Amino acid sequence: MKMGVDYYPEHWEQTMWEQDAKLMRETGVSLVRVAEFAWSRLEPEEGGYDFSWLDEAIDVFDRQGIKVVIGTPTCTPPNWLVNRFSDVIPVDAVLHPRYPGIRGHRCYNSPSMRLFSERIVEKLAMHYSNHPAVISWQIDNEFSLNECHCESCNQQFRRWLSDKYGSLDAINEAWGTVVWSGEYSSWDQITTPLGGTAYKNPSYLLDYKRFETDSVVEFQQLQGNILRQYCPGHFVTHNIWSYPMSLDYYKLCKRLDFASLDYYPNTSPEKAVSSGYSGALTLDLTRGIKRSPFWIMETISGPPGCWFPMWRTPQPGFIRAYAWQCIARGADTLVHFRWRSAPFGAEQFWHGLIDHSNVPGRRFEEYRMLCDEVNRLSPVLAGSEVLGEAAVLHSHDLYNAFAIQPQAEGMDYFDNLKLYHRALTKSGILTDVVNTTDDLDRYRLIIAPSLYLLDENLADKLKNCVKNGAILILTNRTGVKNLNNVCWIHPLPGQLAEAAGVTVTEYDPVGNDVHTIRMTDGKTHTCSQWCDILEPAGAETIAWYENDFFAGKPAVTVHAWGEGKVYYIGTVAEESFYLDLFGKAADEAGLTRFTGLPEGVQISIRRKGTARYLFVLNLTRKKQTVKLGGAYLSLLREESVGPAIDLDPYAVEIVKLVEDDVFCIK
Structure with missing residues (x-):
């Protein structure tokens, strides 16, 4: 280092x-x-x-x-x-x-x-x-x-499209240019997106982002x-x-x-x-x-x-x-x-x-x-490395596709990714954030936010993970389009509907309007942005909408499939919902979890051979206390610390664990 x-x-x-x-x-x-x-x-x-x-x-x-x-x-x-x-x-x-x-x-x-x-x-x-x-x-x-949008870019964009699609007919079909009489009959008709208007073919705009x-x-x-x-x-x-x-x-x-x-x-x-x-x-x-x-x-x-x-x-x-x-x-x-x-x-x-x-x-x-x-x-x-036990899926294509066509007032792909990751971090769940194209076989808990662009390859990969025992958490706007940014003609969540055991019968882009969902234990959470109205097809309902014309309809489901489970969340709820759900799912998956972290205190582990090095960081302006499940060696102070550590504002502690340590912040 x-x-x-x-x-x-x-x-x-x-x-x-x-x-x-x-x-x-x-x-x-x-x-x-x-x-x-x-x-x-x-x-x-x-x-x-x-x-x-x-x-x-x-x-x-x-x-x-x-x-x-x-x-x-x-x-x-x-x-x-x-x-x-x-x-x-x-x-x-x-x-x-x-x-x-x-x-x-x-x-x-x-x-x-x-x-x-x-x-x-x-x-x-x-x-x-x-x-x-x-x-x-x-x-x-x-x-x-x-x-x-210079002439060099226009020429290169046409070359890029020719390499990808091979012909104008293939481009017209892939983009659906028949809409608004947008079909191309010669290559020089294709330019970069001139004019600055948002009213352009979304498939074309997404390919332009990829070209860039x-x-x-x-x-x-x-x-x-x-x-x-x-x-x-x-x-x-x-x-x-x-x-x-x-x-x-x-x-x-x-x-x-x-x-x-x-x-x-x-x-x-x-x-x-x-x-x-x-x-x-x-x-x-x-x-x-x-x-x-x-x-x-x-x-x-x-x-x-x-x-x-x-x-x-x-x-x-x-x-x-x-x-x-x-x-x-x-x-x-x-x-x-x-x-x-x-x-x-x-x-x-x-x-x-x-x-x-x-x-x-x-x-x-x-x-x-x-x-x-x-x-x-x-x-x-x-030589040590960070290895998460849960995975959050991320994609630049998804970010761009949502930016091209915003789905609802206040709904933002990356802001929602922050929400899910923050809940995992606060729950003390060791997490990797990985590309949707990456191998996922080693993860027991996979959160897949809004897989708006979905093809058979990704769907099959996720289904195989679930069959082999993983817990998959899907959210609203899954399975809407193919990778060309063209809508699928099938009930949502598309290729993952069977594994999720649920279909979306209707949806309401509620935007900034605040709604409420009720859990099986009676606990309620607010939600906004989007409401998928769900029809279980084998899945168990674990939350229902409390208001609007779809009051009493399922909002969140879980489905046992293969050796694993699929949760489907049809809305975007407040943070407390994800703290509860992700904690429960992590426990079901048998993941390491550090419970009871104070607000603003983060943990991470770097591994080297059989040794593990636990980082405890107070990233706030106030003093915080965490309780360890025992006493450990502080690498910074070269002395034993615990079972409680008092952390001053912006204080850091690093302790060495060994492979068989049972560690928990309470």
Whole structure:
């Protein structure tokens, strides 16, 4: 495990480099990321490369024993490039060019952008392939979908469609273009979605989103191929941005060595608790991208702010606690953004570990403590991994499909994913978040939120899991469409109706109207967004609607099928419902569960051989107490702790368990 910082030598006088590197080493920093925004310094004019300043900076770090990640600078095309080659600039849906602002001003399909990107990356790769300090490359920075509509994108979109469908007849059939006289009779009639209107064929729009992801993947792979050729011993990664994101990160990261994440938990007092749960989902999603440990390439060092008002400054312990949250959920390296606050540019007030005063203060000392802890525990935790026992399914296609056609007022795919994951986290259920295409055989509890796009392959995979003893939880809007975003002509939940033992006879998109469901034990919960009116076909009803014209009708069912069970939830209920249901389902599945966690306290386990390392984190501004089922060895304090642990605001505890420990927070 390594502790690192983002550092921009081109921003500072050269006399500061040695001082900074020496202080980094003394603080416990062993890694820096450099150069991802430095194209204009690396190539001041076309074909005129100058790496001398970066050579000197990397040599400074090398002398201090600090390793280097170089970011390819393709996120920031220099002015000479965009002025000379207009095709570099992306074009919006009404064909207006989007001129340089901060960064990211490039079309991924631009021939000029691709050519000059390959050239600068090749020069860098050749130059630094044998430097002993350089160990890794970050391709570009925080890819997103530019939604470009230039001529290059139009040509590439037609090529992409031709490769996928083979003919115009196949496209017309797959998209159902007969509606509104939208059938294509020649390839040049197909363009990217021009005009900016939402009233377009949803199948076409979803394919355009997929094309955009593939364009980014192609642009990334041009660079990745060069780096693999010249630097075969180096790691290659990319720093994704926090969820939600319509770019398909599973495709983007497939050929990378590991995923990296830029993670900025919110410091606002009103989000002091919710930010920790949202962050847990983002971290679990990132770990699930490649089903393996990941890096944090940027994280909070002070109050962010620039083109928006500054956030509150991190409270004492905040930086340390959220760093340990990252490690607890699978991060193997932490890089904080940034070493020192920038005196100029758009991110002047996106604060670093050292403020503009250039005097290390409270936050820096907290970071120094964190470095000491991580470096001390690295030999113990290195090689350990996080393995969830429950799985939440996630899909960028589903996110995009719901964004293209919102189903009800207030109904949001990712917000509901947060709701389900938060309930699992609060219930102390160890959870993985994985792609719908992943193997699920090892999970005994699978939550599958709104499988709006459903094909036989996914349905069969889930049914096999249930037949073999898993508990599957389905929710409303399952089985609505095929993967082309075309509605199935059959009762919902479609291919999963038999396993669920229920069909949807009617539905009501209730939106923000609040309804009530009643459980078999008489307990009630509020619900909103959507109400599926269910007809059991072998399933047992466990909740009924209390009001509206469907009062008394089933809202939630459970069906024993094969060796397992399928729950079907026809609405979106308040959190307390999921706390009860997920806890019950986890117990039925025989999962490890840590009951009685205080609000805002999270747990996670990293495993290494027969040893287990339990992380207990208080991600709140108030003191909390948890009770362990015995006494354990604290890795941080090197002393016995328990059966009760008092956790100060943003306190962290890590205890070592052994395989036969029976552990429970009560």
